[in-house]
Amino acid sequence: MFEARLVQGSLLKKVMEAIKDLLNEASFDCAHSGILLQAMDNSHVSLVSLNLRKEGFDKYRCDRNIVMGMNLTSMSKILKCASNDDIITMKAQDSADTVTFVFESPNQEKVSEYEMKLMNLDQDQLGIPETEYCCIIKLPSGEFARICRDLSQFGESIVISCTKEGVKFSAAGDIGTANIKLAQTGTVDKEEDAVIVDMQEPVTLTFSCKYLNMFTKATPLSPQVCLSMSPDVPLVVEYKIGEIGHIRYYLAPRIGD
């Protein structure tokens, strides 16, 4: 028996919005410690890694490890039927071919149940090595989304350049060029408003705008985003998911001319 109950059901709705444009389907690996999902987009340019710890749920039970292959378009349709203040429970029998979503209104007056067929997915799992990154940049997630959106007007790529002075985002195309520099902030009232740059070595890498913009669908999950970069390795874009876990997007760089 697998059962995971989340009083703050809106978090699950936001997680779905954050992955459904990038992935058509994905396996949810449910284990005693929590739920993991790792999947590449169709083009294998990016990878999504989602981690929801058991401690973050209001009730969590997983007697045996189960892998639930889900069509994310279908799952998204179902989660759209949940109100933002609904309590969401996911449950499945040990060797079931369906998963059930239960939505309870806060006053328990309305209870909706949706059963969805599971899929057998044969997805390639990649081993993500532990990496010490040269540059770790924390910035407000809304600011990052704004920068990606604004620079998308200029070209297909965004160059992210991190030095000890701060971080620079640039794009170039037919209409001209754009450069946005963010300096490390001094003291701020709220920690989430800060721009913090932790740099060992300066790094400059080029990434696809299209994917960066898809990652920013996770913005409602967290006021802050963390970018980790090292030369010639994928960028990591991480959003915390409340007290439950995190979503990490890995994006392979564009290399050469």
Place this chain on the structure above:
Amino acid sequence: QGTQMRMESFFGAA
């Protein structure tokens, strides 16, 4: 604007 690399170039099979 460069060659788009793929994830397999960096991360091997688990």
